[in-house]
Amino acid sequence: MDITVVGEGSVLAAPDTLRLHAGVEVRRPSAADAFEAARAAAARLTEALGRAGVAARDVTTVELSLGPEYEAYPKVAAYRAAQGVEAVVRDVGRADHVIDTVAGVGEEARLNGVAFELSDPAAALAEARERAFRDAAAKAAQYAALAGRPLGRVVSVSELRQAPPQPMRAAAMVAEAGASVSPGMRPVTVFVEVGYDFA
Known part of the structure; x- marks a missing residue:
């Protein structure tokens, strides 16, 4: 006879990296003008x-779009x-400075989170x-005691697959001058399945 339990362990850690989602957006009478203006603004960004200290290898293009805006279909009002x-x-202490730098690019700049x-x-x-393993051991000991049996040796250990914790996001940018974004703390959690036999 054996027993299998799931232990959970969680710790809080201070993030040390910021991923900033930013971009540029323009609206022009022609598709060529809109694309050219967006490319120029993106280069300035x-x-x-x-x-601001962000290495070229740490900047990745994640969006590139061009399309018409209709006044009343099929009449095109402009191109976006x-x-x-x-x-x-890689230095969260510079987060505010980098965000301010993006905002200073011009009216085309967008901060997306x-x-x-x-x-x-x-x-x-x-x-x-x-912590997860100790939690599993405590649960197994309790169940063994409730069953009136001595807890035996560990016969299996398996770390359970789970979705990675989602990055902590701030969807809205700072609303007042001088306000600051804060990384706070984030939980790192592990689940482990441990099997024991009864002595």
Whole structure:
């Protein structure tokens, strides 16, 4: 006879990386003008991110769009072009500065949100696994006691698959001058399934 329990372990860790979702958007009378203006604005955005300390390898294009806006179909009123990037800021202490830099690109600039992450979650995961294993052992001991049987050795251990924790996002940018975005703390959680036999 054996017993299988699931233990949960969670620790809080301070994010040290910021993913900034930004871009540019323009509206022009022709498709060519809109595309050209969006490309020029995107180049200014990339240059501004570089001046703010974001490495070129940490800037990725994630959106590129061009399309008509109709006054009354099929009459086209204008053309809208947009280009978006994801910028990885590896020093969260510079988050406000980078955001201000993007906002300063001009009226074409768009701020679409931020996500705070752990660049290296290994230490937090290791501690969460220890807590999960201890939690499983405590549960198994309780069940063994309730069954009136001594708890035996561990016969199986399996870390359960789960969706990774979602990055903490701030969908709206700071609304007042001088306000700050904060990474806060994020939970790192592990679930482990442990099987024991009864002595």
